[in-house]
Amino acid sequence: MPPRHARSNPLALAVLTSLLEKPMHPYEVAQTLRGRAKHESIRLNYGSLYGVVESLEKRQLIRARETVRAGRRPERTTYEITDTGTREMSDWLSELVATPTKEYLQFEAALSLLPALPPDEALAGLRQRAESLVVEIALVDGAVTAARLRGLPRLFALESEYVQALRRAELDYVERLAKDIESGQLTGADQWRSWYAPGGGRSEIDLVATDEICAAHPSYPQTTTS
């Protein structure tokens, strides 16, 4: 019965997989991860790292091996993974792959508050986002094909592929939405414009009226409650 919140920080999982290769001291783990560009997909900073390692040791998933003092440098403690640790990492990673989890995205929040912005500003923002997305997609595409040409097997670029797929979908959605707002296709856009029309004081009733209806929103299965 490992406390469930123990599976919250992916950095811990990354540490486990690193130690699976060979015993290392925390800083070396960080170097390895950075060297393989894992910090692009997993939040990594020294502040958290040592805390995570400590917690893994407390949970017996890793074990201190030796504490060496090379020269007069601060001492380095080398850790190795335990059998329990190997099993935990396998379980955890499997779960991470197999079950989708609810993520709270910044842009999702933005969209849910969009009516708080005048339609024109919203539209301008969406256009700007679309442009930025185009640039980003092109950049990453370039970097990925460059890496492939250098001989990096596709197996090690899956994260980038995935994120690219999501970005493309987002770009698609943003463009469609912008078009729909502009052309008046968007149901509700008429009231929206009226709130911000000169003289048209925002009648709060419109918003309040939607309260009950919104309550019927998706209440899809929480993955956190599993």
Add this chain to the structure above:
Amino acid sequence: MPPRHARSNPLALAVLTSLLEKPMHPYEVAQTLRGRAKHESIRLNYGSLYGVVESLEKRQLIRARETVRAGRRPERTTYEITDTGTREMSDWLSELVATPTKEYLQFEAALSLLPALPPDEALAGLRQRAESLVVEIALVDGAVTAARLRGLPRLFALESEYVQALRRAELDYVERLAKDIESGQLTGADQWRSWYAPGGGRSEIDLVATDEICAAHPSYPQTTTS
């Protein structure tokens, strides 16, 4: 110069937009947000709420209006938004709409560590994920169209539309990836299988060799450094 980390918690933005409608006390804000299902897109719990409100007051974006004690209940402090607050919320929301930010997704982390799992387990996990995604997409689609039939304008369901678009893209990607692993299309899958082949002790050299190459990964513009 508002400290940049002040723009980290979207709940604060949600509070600002709520107070734009009318002055409220924190608990009422929470009720409003829950009533409109914002908690599906914005992390909301009472523990954080009061901290956020306090910080907003300290930054002069909202101001305490009155502290009423109805009956012998705990006192309720009503807050209203200030002019600075209105401007800040407009700025913040615009920025959120206009500029994509790097998100650290669980599944992204999983994919980046995928080689730590035997290919068969990885494949099984991906298949299971695909199934879950199909179910989730169907559920939310149902809920959204139901809400639409009840008269909810599309303007208030944009978040769901967006998340659905992302989920569809993810499903697409997962299915393609599963197929490619199975059919051996995936470059690197051969070494991958060999690491886990019976007797084939994991030669660490393969992994280490990719280190340098991986370093050439996307170093696309950090949105945090802007």
Add this chain to the structure above:
DNA sequence: CACCAAATACTCCTTGACGAGTACCACACG
């Protein structure tokens, strides 16, 4: 050879998120 920048290998401390708990009241139910 003096000096400065960068790398090494961490530690510390401040925010801030979150869950659990609390005290009070209203209303229904037997």
Add this chain to the structure above:
DNA sequence: CGTGTGGTACTCGTCAAGGAGTATTTGGTG
């Protein structure tokens, strides 16, 4: 008329994340 359940309106304590700092060593440059 007691009791219990659910809503109201918060408070508190814990724990983790993350940035900034620190002390030492290595390597390069004028």
